[in-house]
Amino acid sequence: MTARPANAHQARLLRLLRDGGPNSRAQLGDQIDLSRSKLAVEVDRLLETGLIVADGFAASRGGRRSHNIRLAPELRFLGVDIGATSIDVAVTNPELEVLGHLNQPMDVREGPVAVFEQVLAMAAKLKASGIAEGFDGAGIGVPGPVRFPEGIPVAPPIMPGWDGFPVREALSQELGCPVMVDNDVNLMAMGEQHAGVARSVGDFLCVKIGTGIGCGIVVGGHVYRGTTGSAGDIGHIQVDPDGRACACGNRGCLEAHFSGAALARDAEDAARTGRSQELAAKLEASGRLTAVDVAAAAAAGDATSLQLIREGGNRVGQVIAGLVSFFNPGLVVIGGGVTGLGHNLLAAVRTQVYRQSLPLATGNLPIVLGELGPVAGVIGAARLISDHLFSPA
Amino acid sequence: MTARPANAHQARLLRLLRDGGPNSRAQLGDQIDLSRSKLAVEVDRLLETGLIVADGFAASRGGRRSHNIRLAPELRFLGVDIGATSIDVAVTNPELEVLGHLNQPMDVREGPVAVFEQVLAMAAKLKASGIAEGFDGAGIGVPGPVRFPEGIPVAPPIMPGWDGFPVREALSQELGCPVMVDNDVNLMAMGEQHAGVARSVGDFLCVKIGTGIGCGIVVGGHVYRGTTGSAGDIGHIQVDPDGRACACGNRGCLEAHFSGAALARDAEDAARTGRSQELAAKLEASGRLTAVDVAAAAAAGDATSLQLIREGGNRVGQVIAGLVSFFNPGLVVIGGGVTGLGHNLLAAVRTQVYRQSLPLATGNLPIVLGELGPVAGVIGAARLISDHLFSPA
Structure with a gap:
């Protein structure tokens, strides 16, 4: 693919076809602020570039039948x-x-x-x-x-x-x-x-809890990256002034208290100090523990593992509560490796947010797990x- | 004024004249993506509506001299x-x-x-x-x-x-x-x-500390209001899980620890319990204390007042540090009645932010007082x- 759209109208047409799939000229015309004749001109130009191709007839809406168009199917x-x-x-x-x-x-x-x-x-x-x-x-x-x-x-x-x-x-x-x-x-x-739980939401936060913690910020449908590209870097927000030492040099950063890495460390600690037989057995078997082990242990009824998940959820919920007050999003998505912790984690996050943020900001606010996984x-x-x-x- | 611009080009011209003052057609043309002939059409239509008027000749840039135009001077x-x-x-x-x-x-x-x-x-x-x-x-x-x-x-x-x-x-x-x-x-x-310290900054935060505390969020030059209009409502972000009871029903909200109202309460308390002669004298004189009194006492060397300002600055700085990590703004403006506390407040805020936020987010980040006051x-x-x-x- 060497061609690029020549103007904003063509760009919009290409994105509509990407997001909505093959469509008729008539229906594209409904979604774009162009007269019928100007639309036809732009579609013809895009057909010439090879970026789009004709794709049979569309269902009739009365009058002349409209051609379907689609993005060139060989694009990868x-x-x-x-x-x-x-x-x-x-x-x-x-x-x-x-x-x-x-x-x-x-x-x-x-x-x-x-x-x-x-x-x-x-x-x-x-x-x-x-x-x-x-x-x-x-x-x-x-x-x-x-x-x-x-x-x-x-x-x-x-x-x-x-x-x-x-x-x-x-x-x-x-x-x-x-x-x-x-x-x-x-x-x-x-x-x-594009394809998951945030379709059709304009302003939302996507908190990824993996080895570290970060937050994607979407404003009016576009990712907000901040002045130097570091927006959403919430792993080092302080959750406890007297908290744990963090690799960044400060104390009490969110990541030091909860993340995939922190959870694994806490789980291994619980295994070694005899607080969890379940985790101790897993540690002996594999030599290390991950969030997946903690999730499995919790599912098997291990109280210590459940406690670790809840405490972690409280910590990240505390930070998300502040972000909800500040940003007033329409949706909060939780994703990343640690979402294997599932509904125990989600319940702890929700409890913090619904308790700490003002009702006006949380009234219609869904807090959900991501749909797409990896x-x-x-x-x-x-x-x-x-x-x-x-x-x- | 009953006329309104007929299209986006006219709207942009009106805003350019509002923000830049009277200007020549030639220079407006440089700032707007319109051909010379289309620009002339839009300007003529705006002249007909009475929203703009001719305003003498502009300095020559070679060739024919260009007419200045301006917004109708009687608009209020x-x-x-x-x-x-x-x-x-x-x-x-x-x-x-x-x-x-x-x-x-x-x-x-x-x-x-x-x-x-x-x-x-x-x-x-x-x-x-x-x-x-x-x-x-x-x-x-x-x-x-x-x-x-x-x-x-x-x-x-x-x-x-x-x-x-x-x-x-x-x-x-x-x-x-x-x-x-x-x-x-x-x-x-x-x-x-428009007219103060944030001219030409696209993404910034404006923290207003008055009776309460709130934050204006500007993204790409536009105010971001959030999904239900409550974005920037940072007064109830928790700064201390074991902190003071807040009027909202929670504990440890920022506003309960620092705001115009909290500062006045703390100052009266310091006056009554004998921790500050300076504040006690002011309280006796006027029957109540405000942020202005605390600022005056601090300026006169009262250690307790200075301490109150520093503690408050630390609290609000703690919250701003988190927002800076999250939002990565190009500027933080502090405004509102409490800015009478001046550079003592600002120093405490800056200390927290520069200590707690990651260097990538604070590298070129100015934290300044608003320029325009009331x-x-x-x-x-x-x-x-x-x-x-x-x-x-």
Whole structure:
């Protein structure tokens, strides 16, 4: 794909076809502020570029039957979601439906060279499976702040070796297609917005609880990234002035008290000090504990594990309560690896928010788990690059 | 003024003339994405409506000399800022410069009928002084959340009797002109953006510390009001789980620990328990204490007053630190009555924010006092109504 829309109307048409699938000219005309003749001109121009194709007749609405149009079905986007401990890579069609998806464990601390070698191998494997001949664009998520226009990670706390690495430029050369880079949390928010629980919500928060904690902020349908790209960096909001020492140098940061990493540490501590037989058995069996173990132990009735989940939910709920008062969102989505803790976690978060935030802000506020699980990030990545490609050049 | 711009281009031209003052067609053309001939058409149509007028010749840029145009100089906006304990009313010209300004004490708890009687009397007095023949529109700020499209206060905690009162409709009838209503904190943010310290900043926070505490949020140059209009309601964010009981029913809310009202209470307590001779003398003299007294005592070297200011600054700084991590603003403005506490307050706020927020978010972040003092709100109110009138009908 080398063509790009020539103006804002064409860009809007492409996004409507991406988000709504094949459609008739007549129905597109209803959704866009263009006269019938001007719409026809823009559609014809897009047909010439090959970005869209005719797709049979639409159902009649009376009068002449209208042609359906759709995005060129051979368009392929690559979505890459680099987490702290694993990599997700997926290929989507132009409507951002996942055609193939791979997940592999990988420590982001091995650095950009090793990680991208892995990413390229995974992309090649997906291509070899026959779902894509090439990629028209790729979106990449990394677990840290990104200088967005340039696509470069900045001072990412859990990503030593990545500071200043030109991710966008390097991957664009390797893949031979346009690349956009963003924080993994923003991509999760975009994924849930495109195909998950946040469809049709204009202003919402998406809190990702994985190894760390971050928050995607969507304002009027668009991701808000802040002045230096660090918006949503809530892991170091203080929840207890006399709390635990955090890797950032402060005390009582949210992440020090609750995150995938903190929970694993607390669980191992509970196992070693004899507070949980269940966790002790799991630790002996596998040598380490994760959020998944804590969730399983809680489900099996282990009181200590349940307590750990509740305390964690209270901590993150305390922070979300403040954000709800401040931001007055229409929806709060909780996602990330720790959502395996499920409804125990959600109940604790909700309790804090509904107790602490003012009724006016919480009156109609749903607080829900994400719907897409591990594909939220890759769908968000595909949306990121398609937003870029479906903008006037 | 009955005319409204017919399209987005005309609206943009009117706002450019409001914000930049009289200007030449040539220079307006540089700022707006219109061909020379289309610009001429839109300018001619605006001249016909009477919204703009010709204003002599511009300095030559070579070639034919360009005509200056400006907003019709007789346009008058009324800005009204209703606080918890006083009312500000001002009249501005079309460039939102204040031509006359009155301030009177008034308890908002006396209810909308009494308050608006006062507002109308003040507006009449300004008119009688000869600066306005009538008002083309009025902006009104109230100290509580507002259902913005309808201009109706909703469940305002410090405004008993106002819940559901149709402010917009009632005042529009009384004044005989269009009216828009917003939260006072949003208006302060718009005022500082138009004529104060936040000019040219796209994303910023404006924290108003008066009787209560609130925060105006500006995203991409526009006030963000949230899903139900309560965004920025930070007064009830919890700063101490074991803290003071708050009027809202929770414990440890920011407002319970620091605000104009909390500071006055703490100061009177310090006076009565003998911790401050300075405050005791002031209390005996006037029967009550306010933030102004605490500021004066601190300036006179009273250690207890200084301590109160520092503790308050620490509390509000603690909350702002979290908001800075979350929102990554380009600027934080502190305004409202308590800014009389000045640099002692600011130093305490800055200390907390620079210590607790991540360096990436605070690197280039200025935290400053508002520049406009009590006129920030009325200028913001004039901007609010002019934004409305300078939009396509």
